[in-house]
Structure formats: structure tokens, C-alpha cells
Amino acid sequence: MIPVPLSARSIRAIAVCATALLATTAAVSAAGTASAQSAAPPVVPLPSVDPFYTYDGSLEGHAPGAVLDTRTMPYGFHQLATPITSTQVLYRTTDQFDRPTTTVATILRPLVPGPAKLISYHMAYDALGSECDPSYTLTGNGAYSQAGTFEQGVITGYLAAGFTVVVPDYEGPDLEWTIGRQSAYAALDGVRAAETVLGLPASTPVGLAGYSGGSVPTQWGAEVAPSYAPELNVVGAAAGGLPVNxxxxxxxxxxxxxxxxxxxxxxxxxxxxxxxxxxxxxxxxxxxxxxxxxxxxxxxxxxxxxxxxxxxxxxxxxxxxxxxxxxxxxxxDNIMGTAGTPRVPMLLAVGDVDGTGDSVMVTADVEGLAHEYCERGVAVTYAQYDRMSHSEAFLPFQAQAAQFFTDRFAGATPTSNCGVVGPGNDLAPTPVP
Known part of the structure; x- marks a missing residue:
């Protein structure tokens, strides 16, 4: 058990997240007051009926991450427009059973120029319908989501800090939520596609980030990257609120x-x-x-x-x-820790509101995953936010992730707290009846 009190640095990082959210709100407010006619983003069709999402050719000749189509789209905010635009990319990826498939990612360029650095940010869209896809909601369309609003604040914070942000529709065209390997493939191939679109070398440093449902492509991505995308320069992965088993x-x-x-x-x-x-x-x-x-x-x-x-x-x-x-x-088939060993430093975090979990994720499962990685020699920082539910732990996780990536992209020596991480739960497969 490792309670994590909020340090002054963490509090400052939380303030950065909140400021980013306010900045996003201010941006859309400015866009909305500039012209009544420009207050709303253009209405776009649902992905399920938008031909951009469909590739009619054969995928067999395309490598994972191959760019199949691109287009420029608005970056909106809950039915309001912003001055920012994005590039959407349709690309080839791989499903859970190693078959070729496609999905879409949204590429957002940094608000200030600087050395190329990239965050693959995995929104917790936890969806069964295409109206929930990030490529759709990030245009400003779709139903209001408080979680999505806060995640857009975090994304905007990374943009303001000079990061290129790639947001993949990692659940794929059939909206297959919590499916591990294919979510990871979609995220890693989204990075490949973004680097192609932007003309960036494979040496570009990349961070993987996600909370709750977004922890699935993050954690699995770190596991499969050494074998699936060894050319990518992934420097760290930060996953919070993980559904381990x-x-x-x-x-x-x-x-x-x-x-x-x-x-x-x-x-x-x-x-x-x-x-x-x-x-x-x-x-x-x-x-x-x-x-x-x-x-x-x-x-x-x-x-x-x-x-x-x-x-x-x-x-x-x-x-x-x-x-x-x-x-x-x-x-x-979807127990975390079973697809490979990450070769990068990991931040794994979870709340504990009732002695068992954060109300949906099991705390000792995340601790057990951290312990397993530590046993394999991975530099792991395990954070447990006591007395915090799943939604309450979101902000302290984002604060800690922001500092984690600051260190990772600066090339700081990796740190870990493996020496005090407990064994957690046994993550062995459940016997099949």
C-alpha cells in the first residue's frame, strides 16, 4: 500500500491541467463571440455513415501504420468551434487476431513551435456507438461528456506545452471496448501514421498516455511495442485506472x-x-x-x-x-501483463476509495501488475490515491503523468519505487469451467 499525498509539485501540475481546461473554454468562447454564425463547428456525419472511414481497396499490400487517406477537420469543443484545426488520418492497423483492419486518428499540432515530441493520448471514450469516437467528438460534435471535456483540457495542455498529440480511435471500426492487443496496435500504428503525415523520423520521442479505458491501449501498447513497433522511440507510458483482469x-x-x-x-x-x-x-x-x-x-x-x-x-x-x-x-485473453515486457519506464496509478478499489478498478490488481513488471526489471512508478474514487483520481493522475513525461522527454534517469511495491493480487488466468 503506497498512499500518495499531493505534493506542491503535484498541486502545481493539477493547476496546469485546470488552466488548460480554462484555456480551451476561453478559446471556444472567443471563437463563439467573434461571429454568431461561427459559434458552432460544422456538422459532420457520424463515422458509421461517413465514407472517409471506409477503405475499399485491399489492405494486404499495406504495412501496419500505412496512411490510406487524410483530411483537415476542425478541433471543436462541445458544439463550439475553436481556431484550431486537426488532421484526420485513416490508416491500416491490426486486429486482435492479427488480421489487417483500419481505423482513424486525429493529429493535433503543437500551439508553439519547438523540437518534435509526440504524445499518443488515449481518450476514455468507452464506446459501443460511433458517435463516441474521438475523431467525431473532437470536432465539437456529439453529446456532452464531462470526462471528455476534462480530457480535452489535458490534450490542450499538452498542445500548449509544445507536444504534437495523436488521438486514435483505438476501439476500431466495430467499437470493441477493452480488447487489449488490437487497442495497442491501433495506438502504435496511429503514431506511425502521424509520423508519416508530419514527415517526422522514427526517432521522434513518443509518450503513451491514458486513463481508465484509455489505459488499455497505453499499457498494452507498452507491452507489444518491442515486438510490434520496435522502430518507434517510445520513452514512457503513463496509465491510470487500469482494468487489469x-x-x-x-x-x-x-x-x-x-x-x-x-x-x-x-x-x-x-x-x-x-x-x-x-x-x-x-x-x-x-x-x-x-x-x-x-x-x-x-x-x-x-x-x-x-x-x-x-x-x-x-x-x-x-x-x-x-x-x-x-x-x-x-x-x-485480455489480462494485462501477458503480451510482453515494456522496455520503457511506466507510471501505473489507481485510486482506492473502499479498501478494494476505486469503485470500478481493483487496486490490488494494478499493484500486482506493477509488482510483476518490477520483477521483470521495468522501471515502474506505482501510485495509489487513497480515499479517491475512479473519477476523483483522474486529476492527480494527470498531474503525476505531466511530471512523468517532463522527466521522460528531458532524458532524466528513470526512477521507480519498486522497492516498496507490494505483491498485489495474483493475476493468473481464471480456470475455464
Whole structure:
């Protein structure tokens, strides 16, 4: 257990995040008052019906990260325009089963010139419908999301600090949430595509960053980068609020007031990725909820089913999703720490509001992952924010990540606190029933 009190430096970094958010608000306010007609960003079609997102040619001749198309788009903010523009890139990537596929990333250039440095920022869009894709919401379209608003503040902060920021739609065209390797491939290939678009060498320093759902491409990206994208100069990865082993998260959120809605949403995602025959195990009520959430963003489903239990989702003879062999096999395929060993310093962070977790992520799972990496010789900083829920831990994590990347991009000697990281939970696969 490593409580992390907020130091003066952390408080200053939090202030930077807050200032960035205010700067974003000020920018869109200025854009909105300049002309009533320019207050709203141009309406763009949903990715599901936008032809830009579809590549009709063969992908077999294209290497991972190959640029297939680009376009200039606005950088908007909750239905308001800003003076900033972005470049969207359609590129070739790889799915969970090593098959070629495509996705889109948004490239944002720094607000001040300087040496090239790049952050692959992974938003926690936790989506089942294309209206949640960052490439869509970052244009200023889509429904309001408080989490998305704060993440745009963080992104703008990195832009103001001279970073190029790449924001991939890492869930892919089918919106497959929490699927590990393919999320990592999409993030790393987004970096490759961005470097091509911007004419940057592979030696350009890169940081991987993400919280909650965004921790998935971050952590998995650090694991698979040595084998999948060894030419990229990744200098560090900062992941907060990690779903390390969903077999442990599932009983934790079952019956929850605020997070039980993620249970049917995860079923949708795993059915898409692993072609699960959900008719073989879902109850009638479970199927009804799955159908309802199948095109929604997380803010529409996470807290909409207070008290929903894992057992209510299945029918006899099953009493839990963890009784279903195909579900357990799919979850086991996505346990963090199983795809490789990062070769870069890692920041791993999580809250602990109730002695078990941050209300959705299991604290000892993150500690167990940190301990495993430490055993493999990775320079890990493990941060535990006691008495903080998942949403409350977001700001201190961003503060610590900002300092972490300041050190990493400056070439400072990596530090770690492996000497005091406890063993945490056993992250072994769940036995298949």
C-alpha cells in the first residue's frame, strides 16, 4: 500500500491541467463571440455513415501504420468551434487476431513551435456507438461528456506545452471496448501514421498516455511495442485506472450503484470481438439490456442500471458470466501483463476509495501488475490515491503523468519505487469451467 499525498509539485501540475481546461473554454468562447454564425463547428456525419472511414481497396499490400487517406477537420469543443484545426488520418492497423483492419486518428499540432515530441493520448471514450469516437467528438460534435471535456483540457495542455498529440480511435471500426492487443496496435500504428503525415523520423520521442479505458491501449501498447513497433522511440507510458483482469472487476461492480451498467456493455464488446454466442447464456432480461446499450457511450449506460448483478444477466444453468467457458476464455485473453515486457519506464496509478478499489478498478490488481513488471526489471512508478474514487483520481493522475513525461522527454534517469511495491493480487488466468 503506497498512499500518495499531493505534493506542491503535484498541486502545481493539477493547476496546469485546470488552466488548460480554462484555456480551451476561453478559446471556444472567443471563437463563439467573434461571429454568431461561427459559434458552432460544422456538422459532420457520424463515422458509421461517413465514407472517409471506409477503405475499399485491399489492405494486404499495406504495412501496419500505412496512411490510406487524410483530411483537415476542425478541433471543436462541445458544439463550439475553436481556431484550431486537426488532421484526420485513416490508416491500416491490426486486429486482435492479427488480421489487417483500419481505423482513424486525429493529429493535433503543437500551439508553439519547438523540437518534435509526440504524445499518443488515449481518450476514455468507452464506446459501443460511433458517435463516441474521438475523431467525431473532437470536432465539437456529439453529446456532452464531462470526462471528455476534462480530457480535452489535458490534450490542450499538452498542445500548449509544445507536444504534437495523436488521438486514435483505438476501439476500431466495430467499437470493441477493452480488447487489449488490437487497442495497442491501433495506438502504435496511429503514431506511425502521424509520423508519416508530419514527415517526422522514427526517432521522434513518443509518450503513451491514458486513463481508465484509455489505459488499455497505453499499457498494452507498452507491452507489444518491442515486438510490434520496435522502430518507434517510445520513452514512457503513463496509465491510470487500469482494468487489469476483468474477471476481478466483474464481481466488484456487480450490484454497484454507479458502475453495474458496464456489465452488459462488456458483453457487447466481447461478442463483437470474439463472436460469442450470447443466446446460449444470456437471460431474457440480460439480452434486453444488451440490445439497449449496444450503440451507446459509457455516460449513457454506466449508472443507468443501479443494482444490476452479474447473475441477472445469465440464465440457468449459469449463475454468473464467469460460469460461461467462452466468456472466461475471452477475459483471459485480455489480462494485462501477458503480451510482453515494456522496455520503457511506466507510471501505473489507481485510486482506492473502499479498501478494494476505486469503485470500478481493483487496486490490488494494478499493484500486482506493477509488482510483476518490477520483477521483470521495468522501471515502474506505482501510485495509489487513497480515499479517491475512479473519477476523483483522474486529476492527480494527470498531474503525476505531466511530471512523468517532463522527466521522460528531458532524458532524466528513470526512477521507480519498486522497492516498496507490494505483491498485489495474483493475476493468473481464471480456470475455464
Amino acid at each position: 476483468l474477471a476481478h472487476n466483474l464481481p466488484y461492480v456487480s450490484g454497484s450503484t454507479h458502475w453495474a451498467g458496464v456489465i452488459p456493455a462488456l458483453i457487447v464488446s466481447y461478442q463483437r470481438a470474439y463472436d460469442l454466442d450470447t443466446s446460449a447464456f444470456l437471460s431474457e432480461y440480460g439480452q434486453q439490456i444488451v440490445d439497449t446499450v449496444s450503440s451507446q457511450c459509457i455516460n449513457a449506460f454506466a449508472s443507468k442500471y443501479p443494482g444490476l448483478t452479474d447473475g441477472e444477466m445469465v440464465r440457468a444453468p449459469y449463475t454468473s458470466l464467469l460460469d460461461v467457458p467462452s466468456v472466461v476464455e475471452s477475459i483471459n
